Amino acid sequence: MLVASLYSATPITVPAVRSWTVDGELFTLPVHLSILVDSRFQGLRDENGLTLIPPTLHEFATTFTSDLKESFPSLSPQLTSAEKPSKGAIFLTIDQDADYILANGRSSSEGYILDVSHQGIEVRGSSPLGVWRGVTTLLQGLVQGNATFPTGTIVDQPDWATRGIMLDCGRQWYPANYLKEMCAYLSYFKASEFHLHLSDNLVLYVLKPGRVLGPLNSTYARFRLHSDKLEFAGLSPHVNETYSREEFDDLQRSCASRGVTIVPEIEAPGHALVISQWKPQLALSTDPTLLNLSLSESTQTMKDVWAEFLPWIHSKQVSIGADEYSSALADDYLRFVGNMSQFIQQVSGKTIRSWGTNEPSRNLALTKNTTVQHWDNAFQLLQQGYQVINSDDFFLYIVLKESGSFPQRLNQTRLWRGNALGGPWDPTQCTSRSPTGNPSLDSPTLLGGIMAAWSDQGPTATTPLEAFYSFKMGLPVVVANAWHAATRSTALTREQFDSVFDVLEASVPGQNLDRRIKSKGIEVVVYDFSSETGSTPRTVKDTSGNGYNAVLEGRVSKSKGGLLLENGGHISTPLGSKVPVSVYY
Numbered sequence: 001m002l003v004a005s006l007y008s009a010t011p012i013t014v015p016a017v018r019s020w021t022v023d024g025e026l027f028t029l030p031v032h033l034s035i036l037v038d039s040r041f042q043g044l045r046d047e048n049g050l051t052l053i054p055p056t057l058h059e060f061a062t063t064f065t066s067d068l069k070e071s072f073p074s075l076s077p078q079l080t081s082a083e084k085p086s087k088g089a090i091f092l093t094i095d096q097d098a099d100y101i102l103a104n105g106r107s108s109s110e111g112y113i114l115d116v117s118h119q120g121i122e123v124r125g126s127s128p129l130g131v132w133r134g135v136t137t138l139l140q141g142l143v144q145g146n147a148t149f150p151t152g153t154i155v156d157q158p159d160w161a162t163r164g165i166m167l168d169c170g171r172q173w174y175p176a177n178y179l180k181e182m183c184a185y186l187s188y189f190k191a192s193e194f195h196l197h198l199s200d201n202l203v204l205y206v207l208k209p210g211r212v213l214g215p216l217n218s219t220y221a222r223f224r225l226h227s228d229k230l231e232f233a234g235l236s237p238h239v240n241e242t243y244s245r246e247e248f249d250d251l252q253r254s255c256a257s258r259g260v261t262i263v264p265e266i267e268a269p270g271h272a273l274v275i276s277q278w279k280p281q282l283a284l285s286t287d288p289t290l291l292n293l294s295l296s297e298s299t300q301t302m303k304d305v306w307a308e309f310l311p312w313i314h315s316k317q318v319s320i321g322a323d324e325y326s327s328a329l330a331d332d333y334l335r336f337v338g339n340m341s342q343f344i345q346q347v348s349g350k351t352i353r354s355w356g357t358n359e360p361s362r363n364l365a366l367t368k369n370t371t372v373q374h375w376d377n378a379f380q381l382l383q384q385g386y387q388v389i390n391s392d393d394f395f396l397y398i399v400l401k402e403s404g405s406f407p408q409r410l411n412q413t414r415l416w417r418g419n420a421l422g423g424p425w426d427p428t429q430c431t432s433r434s435p436t437g438n439p440s441l442d443s444p445t446l447l448g449g450i451m452a453a454w455s456d457q458g459p460t461a462t463t464p465l466e467a468f469y470s471f472k473m474g475l476p477v478v479v480a481n482a483w484h485a486a487t488r489s490t491a492l493t494r495e496q497f498d499s500v501f502d503v504l505e506a507s508v509p510g511q512n513l514d515r516r517i518k519s520k521g522i523e524v525v526v527y528d529f530s531s532e533t534g535s536t537p538r539t540v541k542d543t544s545g546n547g548y549n550a551v552l553e554g555r556v557s558k559s560k561g562g563l564l565l566e567n568g569g570h571i572s573t574p575l576g577s578k579v580p581v582s583v584y585y
Contacts, residue, residue: 010150011141012500014189015480016492022152027116029147033075035068036082037061038093046109046127050161050193051261052314053253057128061092063257064135067509071139072147090121092135098126103159103485104444110192111157114138116149132259133190140188143507144500159441160427162389162448163482164193164260165475166373167467169224170200170267170274172400172455173241178464180254184510185468187258189476190483194255195263195319195373195450198224201273201289202458216288220458221274223266225309232308234278245312252314258510263353264313267321268302269293269336275301290325293332302336303343310348317371318344323355330359338367345369353389356381373450379430382439382446389447390427394418396451396478400470401461403454410451410474415481416494424486424494425449425478441485449482451475468513472505517575520545525573529563540571548574 010022042058055063058081065079085091100111109127112134123138125131137156141149164186167174174182183194201221223235226242236242243251252262268275269291276283276291282298284290291298302320310318320340325333341352356374359366366372372381373389375397382388391397395414399406411418415425420435427449431437439446453471455461462470477497484491506516517524526544538552554569563571 011144012492012496013137013140014476014492014497014500014504015483016490016496017137017154017156018484018488018490019155020152020490021154022150023117025118025151026145026148027118027121027151029072029075029142029149030088031075033068033077034086034089035061035065035077035079036086036089036091037079038091039081039083041094041128042081044094044128046129048107048109048127049129049261050263050316051256052316053256055128055132055257055259057092057094057131059257060128060132060135060259063510064092064132064139067139068142070509071143071507075147085120085122087119090123090135090138092123092131093125094128094131095124095126098124098130100126100130100157102157102161103441104446105442106161108157108161110161110190112137112154114154114156116151116153118151121149129259132187136188136190139509140504140507144503158190158483159485159488160446160448160482162193162427162450163479164191164195164450165471165478166195166197166265166391166450166452168197168200168400168453168455170197170222170271170455171202171220171458172462172464172467173222173224173459174464174467176243176247176251178513179251181511181513182468183255183258183260183262185472185508185513186260186475186479187255187510188504188508189479191260191475191479192448193261193263193450195265196224197265197267197319197321199265199267199274199321200271203289203456216273216280216283217277219273221277223274223278225264225266225312227308229308232305235274235305248312249314256314261315262313263315263317263319264309265319265321266302266305266309267323269298269333270323270325271321275305284326287326293329293336299336299339302340306340306344307347310344310350313348313350315350317351317353319353319355319373320344321355325359327360330361331364333359334361334364334366337370338364341367341370356388356391371447375452377430377437379437379439382430382443385445387445387447390430390449391452392430393452394432395425395429396449397454398452398470398474399454399456400467401455402457406454409470410478412474412477412494415474415477419486424481424491426481426484426486428485441487449478451478465513465515472513473501476501476504518546524548525550525575529558 045054065077068077100108102108110133112125112130114134115122123134226236272291273289276288284292353371356372371387375391375393378388397406419429480492523544525542525548527540540550542548551572555566556569557564
């Protein structure tokens with residue numbers, strides 16, 4: 001199990017770890033590996049995070065065992081419970097005395113210690129979630145070391161609790177299975193949240209003299225949750241591109257199993273054309289994408305919507321959107337946000353977040369129990385004591401396929417060298433213009449950072465797999481630099497990231513967003529139809545060596561060296577899709 005040889009360099013993990021002491025030898029995983037869950041803590045859950053459905057330590061261990069088997073098919077890992085470590089095994093346990101503190105002074109349940117010795121591997125987390133972060137680090141290192149890992153000790157924890165991506169599902173349909181795969185990708189780089197923007201519309205020009213708006217109902221606008229109740233029949237009529245309660249529940253649980261919390265957003269009173277299409281009387285006369293908040297029915301409608309869908313949601317916080325409303329109606333806007341915050345708290349016990357539109361009211365202020373996800377310099381809000389998530393658009397915004405204002409992929413140079421001092425982005429970076437315009441590392445109300453992937457041009461602009469191509473490289477950088485502050489001496493460097501990204505991106509378990517197909521050579525499948533077995537089922541062998549045998553079904557006959565398919569006859573292969581490296585569908 002232990003190979004006594006010097007280890008020339010430690011693996012590079014994304015994010016980097018806080019502290020790593022290496023002993024100079026290697027531990028090799030045995031073929032028949034035991035993964036042991038501390039029987040004292042196997043039913044323990046982390047109740048302090050954002051999710052309402054935290055996995056137990058045993059459930060995290062089950063997912064890890066599956067990932068390990070996927071990453072190393074030659075291994076036969078067995079999961080059992082035990083009271084103590086044993087030789088050659090991976091032991092997962094809880095350190096009840098651990099005290100990990102975030103940069104803002106709050107307690108973290110994501111800290112862990114990873115001990116690798118001659119006797120085996122031990123992961124001690126401050127909670128089951130901390131253990132999960134630890135085994136993720138372990139898996140990244142094992143992949144790079146071909147099932148080996150340097151002996152020594154890692155001590156690690158995040159600087160901020162909020163790390164992840166917002167995906168515009170309102171203007172681009174993403175199937176639930178795609179989102180599950182995204183959660184696997186997010187988790188591998190230690191993201192904590194997946195913010196789903198579930199309603200929106202294409203941008204409309206505001207009505208002005210001489211400008212004619214097309215038919216209201218012809219403009220693309222979608223609401224992605226579907227209720228069977230009659231009173232919501234007009235809210236999401238495109239049922240084939242919605243999530244049922246069962247699908248949304250399954251999605252949230254799948255993501256939670258990997259330490260990622262789904263944070264749903266239902267956008268209003270701006271970007272609300274889907275509500276106006278459902279109830280045209282609620283639209284503001286000068287811009288139907290805005291709700292007329294002078295009508296009490298507008299606020300009541302949104303309360304009704306939230307009352308219907310809040311029971312579907314397994315997070316302690318939801319986003320009400322509240323972005324880009326008319327500044328001339330600031331008081332109406334602030335009353336709406338306050339009313340929705342109070343209502344959601346009373347009905348569900350959840351808090352809210354909103355986008356960071358600064359409304360210039362002299363009479364009212366945004367309620368302090370609203371977390372603000374700001375896209376344009378949140379420094380002033382932090383100084384005023386608001387809870388802030390940094391989504392600064394200069395660093396963290398992309399618009400898929402085309403935009404006059406934002407790139408299609410995050411600018412890597414900007415992420416690594418774009419801050420006011422020429423260094424990397426991290427959540428303290430509210431402006432690139434002046435160091436004095438940014439908060440300190442220990443700012444008490446700075447919660448973290450989330451990048452945003454928008455689909456301003458709607459569903460004709462891109463596809464889900466193409467969207468992944470747009471953010472697959474930038475996302476790990478954002479998450480890594482929200483895990484560890486850029487000023488830490490052990491923070492990840494661009495050179496380190498560039499040297500390891502391709503290896504790690506190709507090794508993420510639980511997903512295949514790149515549509516990679518394992519092959520022993522450049523030929524993925526080779527079918528010689530003359531080799532058909534003739535038995536039932538009619539099989540055509542794959543002679544490439546990969547074993548992707550095909551099955552002939554229905555009226556299929558040989559014709560001039562090929563196949564003739566008639567009346568629904570077809571050939572089935574075990575492959576879902578074959579996509580060249582540079583092409584996405």
